[in-house]
Amino acid sequence: MSSGHNYPHESTGVETRKLGMWVFLSTEILFFGTLITTFMIFKGRDFPGIKLTDVYDIPFTSVSSFVLLMSSLTMVLAHNALENSDQEKTRVWLLATAMLGSVFLAGQIYEFTEFYHKGFELSTNIFSSTFYVLTGFHGLHVFIGVVFLIGLWAIGQRQQGLSLDSGFNLEFIALYWHFVDIVWIVLFTVVYLI
Amino acid sequence: MSAEHKEHPSPKQYVQIAIVLAVLTAIEVALYYTEDIVGVFTDPLLIFLAIGKYVIVVGWFMHLRFENKMVNRFFAGGMILALFLFAIVMIERATGNFFN
Amino acid sequence: MTKIVEPDKQTNIFRRPSSEYGIWSWITTVDHKKIGIMYGYAAFFFLLIGGLEALFLRIQLAQPDNNFLSAAEYNAMFTMHGTTMVFLAIMPISAAFFNYLLPLQIGARDVAFPRLNALSFWIWTFGGIFLYSTFIFGTAGAPEGGYLAEEVGWLGNAPNGGWFGYQPNAGFKYSPGTAMDYWAIGLQILGISSLVSAFNFIVTILNMRTKGMRFMRMPVFTWMTFAVAFLLAFSLPIIAIALFYVTFDRQFGTTFFLTEGGGDPVLWQHLFWLFGHPEVYILILPAFGIVSEILPTFSRKPLFGYPAIVFAGFGIAFIGFGVWAHHMFASAISPVAQAGFGISTMVIAVPTGVKIFNWLGTIWGGKLNLKTPMLFALGFIGMFVIGGLSGVTHSIVPADTQQTDTYYIVAHFHYVLFGGAMFGIFGGLYYWFPKVWGRMYNETLGQIHFWTMLIGFNLTFGPMHWLGLQGQIRRTWVYAEETNLGFWNLIVSIGAFIIALSILIFMANWMYSKRKGEIAPFDPWDARTIEWTIPSPTPVWNFSKAPEVKSLDDFWHAKYGEDEEGRAVRRESADDLLLQLEEEGLNPEEEIILPNPSYFPFVLSSGLPFIGYAVIYKSIPLALIGVVLLLVGAFGWATEPLEEEFNTAEEEE
Numbered sequence: 001m002s003s004g005h006n007y008p009h010e011s012t013g014v015e016t017r018k019l020g021m022w023v024f025l026s027t028e029i030l031f032f033g034t035l036i037t038t039f040m041i042f043k044g045r046d047f048p049g050i051k052l053t054d055v056y057d058i059p060f061t062s063v064s065s066f067v068l069l070m071s072s073l074t075m076v077l078a079h080n081a082l083e084n085s086d087q088e089k090t091r092v093w094l095l096a097t098a099m100l101g102s103v104f105l106a107g108q109i110y111e112f113t114e115f116y117h118k119g120f121e122l123s124t125n126i127f128s129s130t131f132y133v134l135t136g137f138h139g140l141h142v143f144i145g146v147v148f149l150i151g152l153w154a155i156g157q158r159q160q161g162l163s164l165d166s167g168f169n170l171e172f173i174a175l176y177w178h179f180v181d182i183v184w185i186v187l188f189t190v191v192y193l194i
Numbered sequence: 195m196s197a198e199h200k201e202h203p204s205p206k207q208y209v210q211i212a213i214v215l216a217v218l219t220a221i222e223v224a225l226y227y228t229e230d231i232v233g234v235f236t237d238p239l240l241i242f243l244a245i246g247k248y249v250i251v252v253g254w255f256m257h258l259r260f261e262n263k264m265v266n267r268f269f270a271g272g273m274i275l276a277l278f279l280f281a282i283v284m285i286e287r288a289t290g291n292f293f294n
Numbered sequence: 295m296t297k298i299v300e301p302d303k304q305t306n307i308f309r310r311p312s313s314e315y316g317i318w319s320w321i322t323t324v325d326h327k328k329i330g331i332m333y334g335y336a337a338f339f340f341l342l343i344g345g346l347e348a349l350f351l352r353i354q355l356a357q358p359d360n361n362f363l364s365a366a367e368y369n370a371m372f373t374m375h376g377t378t379m380v381f382l383a384i385m386p387i388s389a390a391f392f393n394y395l396l397p398l399q400i401g402a403r404d405v406a407f408p409r410l411n412a413l414s415f416w417i418w419t420f421g422g423i424f425l426y427s428t429f430i431f432g433t434a435g436a437p438e439g440g441y442l443a444e445e446v447g448w449l450g451n452a453p454n455g456g457w458f459g460y461q462p463n464a465g466f467k468y469s470p471g472t473a474m475d476y477w478a479i480g481l482q483i484l485g486i487s488s489l490v491s492a493f494n495f496i497v498t499i500l501n502m503r504t505k506g507m508r509f510m511r512m513p514v515f516t517w518m519t520f521a522v523a524f525l526l527a528f529s530l531p532i533i534a535i536a537l538f539y540v541t542f543d544r545q546f547g548t549t550f551f552l553t554e555g556g557g558d559p560v561l562w563q564h565l566f567w568l569f570g571h572p573e574v575y576i577l578i579l580p581a582f583g584i585v586s587e588i589l590p591t592f593s594r595k596p597l598f599g600y601p602a603i604v605f606a607g608f609g610i611a612f613i614g615f616g617v618w619a620h621h622m623f624a625s626a627i628s629p630v631a632q633a634g635f636g637i638s639t640m641v642i643a644v645p646t647g648v649k650i651f652n653w654l655g656t657i658w659g660g661k662l663n664l665k666t667p668m669l670f671a672l673g674f675i676g677m678f679v680i681g682g683l684s685g686v687t688h689s690i691v692p693a694d695t696q697q698t699d700t701y702y703i704v705a706h707f708h709y710v711l712f713g714g715a716m717f718g719i720f721g722g723l724y725y726w727f728p729k730v731w732g733r734m735y736n737e738t739l740g741q742i743h744f745w746t747m748l749i750g751f752n753l754t755f756g757p758m759h760w761l762g763l764q765g766q767i768r769r770t771w772v773y774a775e776e777t778n779l780g781f782w783n784l785i786v787s788i789g790a791f792i793i794a795l796s797i798l799i800f801m802a803n804w805m806y807s808k809r810k811g812e813i814a815p816f817d818p819w820d821a822r823t824i825e826w827t828i829p830s831p832t833p834v835w836n837f838s839k840a841p842e843v844k845s846l847d848d849f850w851h852a853k854y855g856e857d858e859e860g861r862a863v864r865r866e867s868a869d870d871l872l873l874q875l876e877e878e879g880l881n882p883e884e885e886i887i888l889p890n891p892s893y894f895p896f897v898l899s900s901g902l903p904f905i906g907y908a909v910i911y912k913s914i915p916l917a918l919i920g921v922v923l924l925l926v927g928a929f930g931w932a933t934e935p936l937e938e939e940f941n942t943a944e945e946e947e
Contacts, residue, residue, distance in 0.1 A: 027272065030529075041561065130550070286628060
């Protein structure tokens with residue numbers, strides 16, 4: 001990137017920013033790994049008090065998981081459209097992804113509110129604390145992702161449109177978004193189903 | 195950018211992959227409700243399904259299958275390291291009280 | 295003279311900074327060399343503060359039953375000493391070396407993400423300021439009924455739960471007040487900075503290598519940087535989450551580490567040391583790299599067993615992830631875990647030993663040139679071996695149970711981190727001094743610095759071995775006269791002041807030589823790596839054209855050939871080569887495009903302390919200020935291109 005015309009870069013052949021994103025995602029595994037580990041350790045403990053299983057609503061969460069999963073599809077379609085230089089379609093799919101992400105977030109806010117009404121609050125006990133910090137941290141990631149997507153969409157409105165080569169890059173936002181999705185795949189199983 | 199790598203899937207294939215993912219999710223939810231019938235196999239099956247979904251999204255949607263080997267190694271390295279470290283912590287915390 | 299391309303149109307919303315001199319040029323710079331120099335100075339400043347705190351500790355302990363510091367102040371001082379030295383001194387000084395040297399060693403014009411580089415520096419700076427603002431804004435109350443409830447001066451308004459922040463001692467119940475919150479959030483901010491720079495260095499090494507710079511041709515310092523970046527990238531997330539938990543426990547009433555709510559204090563120890571042990575290698579590996587550069591140059595021999603050193607470095611990095619629980623042998627972990635971690639701790643001595651023997655092999659039979667950098671490198675080997683050997687004794691669990699929390703441990707890790715890391719770093723500071731400033735340091739003062747530091751260091755930390763084995767306990771502000779520990783404690787304190795003296799000598803040498811030292815010759819050390827193929831001080835553009843590397847130690851092979859007996863013989867063309875390199879280095883033929891300076895890394899990072907204060911004081915306005923700064927920074931950053939657009943046709947002047 002910071003190179004003159006004849007200056008070599010990308011010795012590995014992978015675009016520098018994309019490589020950076022992959023490195024970042026690799027470390028994100030450790031972030032979520034720590035959170036999941038903590039959750040699992042306490043899940044196995046016997047401690048009196050209200051538990052997640054007393055309050056959750058599997059059909060509801062299943063639907064919102066499905067929504068997030070499908071947002072990965074729209075994201076990859078946006079990427080595909082941009083590879084085919086179809087700016088119009090790219091914007092549509094980007095917006096669709098942002099919408100699906102927002103639906104998921106709204107679902108999470110609704111879910112948290114419900115849990116609070118049922119007496120499952122952040123500081124109620126160790127089960128609630130681990131649950132909120134884990135899913136909340138993921139929610140924060142989704143929120144940041146939605147902001148990125150809307151930012152991309154806004155940049156796409158300008159006359160040059162989006163490009164895969166330079167600027168605020170769709171490809172690495174897409175990587176981030178898919179990563180947020182796979183984290184939820186794990187969380188849905190670990191937190192809700194098992 | 196991606197032209198020099200292996201060909202990425204087409205939109206139609208992406209939709210097919212998404213359908214597979216949706217079906218897997220449906221099976222997961224179904225497993226939750228049939229825990230009484232499936233018994234001890236429920237949890238391993240759920241983990242297996244989650245891993246399957248994970249691999250599909252990483253491999254195809256994130257194009258890791260089509261990516262440079264080094265990126266693959268890096269990501270896999272992070273995964274393996276995390277699994278290794280956290281498995282030790284979890285086992286230690288679960289058994290520590292037992293041994294003492 | 296220069297052919298740096300100036301932007302000819304402004305495409306972004308805010309005016310771009312353009313000053314080349316003065317304070318704004320430093321605040322807005324994205325040049326890795328300037329950032330490296332800033333890291334160096336700022337870290338040295340914190341090193342002095344951390345040293346001052348250590349002197350306070352030593353004054354207090356110089357005599358039995360002393361009352362120079364109160365118990366609470368003592369707690370604050372050792373906590374801040376540890377935290378400062380680890381996060382605000384050694385890590386950033388290493389970062390200074392990485393920043394300055396990494397692009398030069400791989401032949402790049404800058405790091406992969408220059409603005410992210412500036413960002414990590416400014417986040418680090420604001421994190422340091424935030425942590426130290428605890429002395430002004432923080433409060434450290436005493437737990438109910440504790441003896442710490444005595445009157446406390448401002449020195450006591452600092453975090454006092456130890457740099458390891460063991461729970462529940464560092465929780466709100468036993469460490470009331472806000473000081474420990476400053477600690478938790480301050481470390482969080484510093485962690486973000488290191489994480490960002492780790493990404494940057496990893497990508498830089500992978501992607502910015504010059505022509506022919508294959509992996510196995512990279513200098514060892516670059517390799518060690520790579521290993522450190524991996525360690526940072528994979529260990530910092532763990533402590534980040536653990537610190538989140540602490541902040542939640544202290545601020546929002548959760549009970550992650552408090553047994554009364556079902557939490558688990560030992561989990562904190564696991565998470566802390568999962569990070570904390572790789573951190574030890576984060577501190578020492580850069581020094582390994584520096585020493586591996588100095589020894590071959592001053593022995594006039596190639597590094598003995600280059601691949602072995604590289605793989606041993608990575609061996610240390612990987613095994614370093616698997617030994618963390620040896621810090622917890624005295625905690626409630628199972629015997630199986632104790633046995634396993636004892637074994638893995640012994641195993642990690644193997645790659646470390648490989649390195650030691652490689653260094654010895656490098657010196658063996660070499661023509662030693664005992665200049666200051668070489669002295670420090672040799673001192674490093676000696677001191678590090680002592681520290682390493684006492685380290686192996688900790689892997690024997692029953693012995694460790696005896697040694698835990700005594701001064702024996704303090705002696706051990708100071709031999710490793712001061713005798714190891716700091717000696718290596720000082721060696722590096724002297725070695726690359728001519729590269730950075732274009733002048734030579736004063737050799738006599740350098741030698742005096744080395745010998746006073748070596749003597750002071752051994753007087754300080756040597757006696758701690760037997761003090762610890764005699765039973766003097768760590769982190770305790772007094773000892774009784776009847777213990778007969780007074781004599782050696784006095785010696786230790788005298789040693790600490792000798793170290794302080796040696797640091798003053800170093801500073802005097804630095805300040806003087808930087809301005810008035812002799813002008814450095816082009817290749818003062820007859821060096822081996824390509825950062826010496828460019829003029830000193832390094833031009834803004836580093837390499838006037840991308841160098842092509844044909845072998846390991848490329849510069850050496852350009853200067854030296856072999857005779858029939860395999861001895862190195864200086865080529866006749868070597869002097870001409872140096873002249874030619876100097877000429878080319880100062881007068882680039884190609885046009886050079888450098889990344890433009892930017893305000894936004896500074897703006898973005900200035901938001902973080904506000905968010906920190908907002909969490910501590912639950913203040914919405916502060917949070918808003920922080921978020922607005924973050925957003926302005928991020929928005930400006932995203933809309934501003936790294937390099938301004940320019941028109942190639944117009945710049946032929």
